[in-house]
Amino acid sequence: MEENNKFYILECEDIKERSLFNSHKKIIESIENPKVLVLLWTTNNLEKKKNYEKIIRGYFLDLGVKEIYFLEEEDKEFIKKFKDSNILYLPGGDTALFLKTLLENPLVLENLKNFKGHVIGNSAGAIVLSEKGYSYKEGEVVEHKGIGILNIKVFVHFKLEYLKFLKESDILTIGDNGIIVFVKK
Helix, strand or coil, X not given: CCCCCEEEEEECCCCCCCCCHHHHHHHHHCCCCCEEEXXXXXXXXXXXXXXXXXXXXHHHHHCXXXXXXXXXXXXXXXXXXXXXXXXXXXXXXXXXXXXXXXXXXHHHHHHHHCCCCEXXXXXXXXXXXXXXXXXXXXXXXXXXXXXXXXXXXXXXXXXXXXXXXXXXXXXXXXXXXXXXXXXXX
């Protein structure tokens, strides 16, 4: 990828299964000195968070990333971590919690919106990046208002049987292990 291009990857991958690993490998290889910043704000469960951090760290290390930063809430070094990173990873998990936590941290939100590097939004992370996002839970479609970095609507973990639930048009759908790449000049 050309250095002056910025990409946004929207996806639905269970990174434990590594179904998109080869796609990520090609993208990571195109970035000089890749450094990842992870906003692991999709759970409040400390045990889950530690487990996710271990999985995410291992995944990116196996992709060839040498520096992986995790942003904690109220992290005093958040500006340095944003500046030192050229890839931002927004993981899957609890979308409502992720959005709530971001909105409670306006300086982090501002840095996310102005991030100069490449961005990967996985499931909840894809919804966060979008104007509006949808998922299917317990027999109904759940709608979330994202932060609108991308002027799109996205439906994550989409299955064809969910078509009957759509009440809006112009929605990008991402199935399990699916990926959409936006390139901005």
